[in-house]
Structures are given as structure tokens and as C-alpha cells.
Amino acid sequence: MKRFMVAWGVMWLALSGFVSAADTNLVVLRTVGGVDSELKARLVSWVSTAITPVTDGGIAVPGTRTGKGPVVLILAGECKPGDLPASGTNGVVVVNLKALKLDDMTTSVARETYARRVEKLAVAGVAMQLGLLPCPFPRCALYQHETVQDLDEKARGLCPPCMGKLPEVIERYRNR
Numbered sequence: 001m002k003r004f005m006v007a008w009g010v011m012w013l014a015l016s017g018f019v020s021a022a023d024t025n026l027v028v029l030r031t032v033g034g035v036d037s038e039l040k041a042r043l044v045s046w047v048s049t050a051i052t053p054v055t056d057g058g059i060a061v062p063g064t065r066t067g068k069g070p071v072v073l074i075l076a077g078e079c080k081p082g083d084l085p086a087s088g089t090n091g092v093v094v095v096n097l098k099a100l101k102l103d104d105m106t107t108s109v110a111r112e113t114y115a116r117r118v119e120k121l122a123v124a125g126v127a128m129q130l131g132l133l134p135c136p137f138p139r140c141a142l143y144q145h146e147t148v149q150d151l152d153e154k155a156r157g158l159c160p161p162c163m164g165k166l167p168e169v170i171e172r173y174r175n176r
């Protein structure tokens with residue numbers, strides 16, 4: 001009987017490892033402050049498509065990331081005046097939603113422009129934390145735009161050369 005219990009324990013461990021496969025995603029998205037759930041779902045979907053699958057991690061809790069954990073993408077609903085629209089360091093990317101809003105958010109065009117700004121900064125931030133470098137191609141999400149106009153003109157995704165480097169970078173991040 002005892003031997004059976006041990007075997008069952010091992011099987012249970014293997015099973016739970018399988019069930020939590022989503023937790024092996026290299027990116028987890030968390031929110032802080034008021035964040036629209038539709039925008040959040042859109043970001044989970046887009047970053048998963050453009051880079052690598054994203055786990056929806058719920059509310060951000062300070063100090064939970066360990067050195068080897070996934071990249072943490074934080075959508076922040078509130079920010080102080082003068083805060084950068086986005087920042088990234090030590091595997092944590094923060095996108096300050098308020099800093100990306102247009103003055104007039106009443107039109108559907110404005111709301112789409114805003115959502116795309118968030119997507120572009122999230123993709124660029126995550127890609128750089130995974131190990132990609134800024135890109136000189138103005139249409140690539142990794143282009144270091146200097147004006148809001150440049151931000152609005154670049155794409156939400158990576159250019160073909162950056163896409164080409166992505167699998168190697170992801171592999172290195174996974175095995176670091």
C-alpha cells in the first residue's frame with residue numbers, strides 16, 4: 001500500500017506539472033490601478049501573437065519577481081505627471097497608460113490609436129527584456145521613436161529581421 005501511495009504521489013506531481021503548463025510562459029501581464037479589462041485582454045492576446053505566449057497574472061504585487069522569473073509586463077492605470085510612457089529594467093516593463101492617452105478620447109479612432117500605442121510599447125518593452133536590441137527600422141516596434149508622431153507611425157509588431165532573432169533570444173532567456 002505504501003509503495004502505491006509513493007507512486008501516486010509521483011504521478012500527481014507529474015500531472016500538476018502538466019496542468020500548470022501555462023505558468024511556463026515567459027511573460028506575465030499584471031495590472032496596477034484602474035485598467036480597462038478589454039484593453040488588458042487585448043494586450044495579453046497581442047503580445048502573445050507578436051512575441052511569445054503571455055500569462056494573465058492579475059494584480060501586480062510589489063517584490064514578487066525573482067531573478068529567474070518571467071518578464072513581468074505591468075499595465076499601470078495611474079502615473080505621476082512627468083512619468084515616462086514606458087520603462088523597462090531587470091525583467092520588469094511598466095507601461096503608464098495615462099501618459100499614452102490622447103487629449104480627446106471620445107472618438108473610436110482616438111481609442112484605437114491609444115490602444116495601439118500601448119501595444120507598441122508593450123511589445124518593445126517585452127522584446128528588449130527578453131534580449132532584443134533597439135532597431136533602426138522606423139516601422140519596427142523596437143525603433144526608438146522620439147516623438148509621439150513616430151510612435152503612432154511605427155508598427156505594433158517586430159520587423160522581419162527582429163522576428164528572425166526572436167527564437168534564439170527566447171531560447172537563451174528560457175535557459176539562462
Ligand SMILES: [Zn+2]
Nearest residue numbers: 135140159162
Ligand atoms: Zn526591427
